[in-house]
Amino acid sequence: MLLAIDTSAGTSVAVVDPASGRVLAERSTDDSRRHAEVIGPFLAEVLAETGVTGADVTGVVAGTGPGPFTGLRVGIAAARTFAAARGVPLLPLVSHDAIAADRQRHPVVVLTDARRREVYWSAHDETGTRVAGPGLAKPADLDEAIRASRPEAVDWPRETVTTVPAGRLGSLAADRLASGAPFADDTPLYLRDPDVTVPGAPKRVVR
Numbered sequence: 001m002l003l004a005i006d007t008s009a010g011t012s013v014a015v016v017d018p019a020s021g022r023v024l025a026e027r028s029t030d031d032s033r034r035h036a037e038v039i040g041p042f043l044a045e046v047l048a049e050t051g052v053t054g055a056d057v058t059g060v061v062a063g064t065g066p067g068p069f070t071g072l073r074v075g076i077a078a079a080r081t082f083a084a085a086r087g088v089p090l091l092p093l094v095s096h097d098a099i100a101a102d103r104q105r106h107p108v109v110v111l112t113d114a115r116r117r118e119v120y121w122s123a124h125d126e127t128g129t130r131v132a133g134p135g136l137a138k139p140a141d142l143d144e145a146i147r148a149s150r151p152e153a154v155d156w157p158r159e160t161v162t163t164v165p166a167g168r169l170g171s172l173a174a175d176r177l178a179s180g181a182p183f184a185d186d187t188p189l190y191l192r193d194p195d196v197t198v199p200g201a202p203k204r205v206v207r
Helices: 035-050 069-086 095-101 139-149 151-155 166-179
Strands: 002-006 011-016 023-029 059-063 090-093 108-115 118-124 130-137 158-160
Touching: 002 035, 002 069, 002 166, 011 035, 011 069, 011 166, 023 035, 023 166, 035 069, 059 069, 059 166, 069 090, 090 095, 090 166, 095 108, 095 118, 095 130, 095 166, 118 139, 130 139, 139 151
Parallel strands: 002 059, 059 090, 108 158
Antiparallel strands: 002 011, 011 023, 108 118, 118 130
């Protein structure tokens, strides 16, 4: 069984049968602020619903973003921890690829909220293959950003999602395992620095 986790937008957890790609159980929320609070209960619920134990999990699929630093790292840390504890492979995938995989035969530009009045975007051709991005842009600059990477993609349909369903991520992982296609690098796609910075040295007090 595959355990899939994505916190690039909302939070989503799923159990997927790798032989069929069928989603056996899934929990999701589009709340982009409570990743740490819901991910534990979601994991417990999907495992309980399917009767799958940790020993039954043969791989952990992790959505690597793009996503804001605070939320994205929660899901990736949970996936890495579970995989390490069970001694099973970590299977990283770019989160937007899971959305485009359901849109094969139709090109699409996938959009997710990046906060700070910006969006993450990526362009995928009719096979579901990512041909540009992921990138980060303000909505007013989105056409220009897409055109600079893939001019024809400016006119492609756009799909904005508030949550990347972990079930789709797991199904995509099952397809790649079956075909021998490569997985993504195990590198979170933050695309910008985190909001929190390390404070500098304290100022000297002159008496």
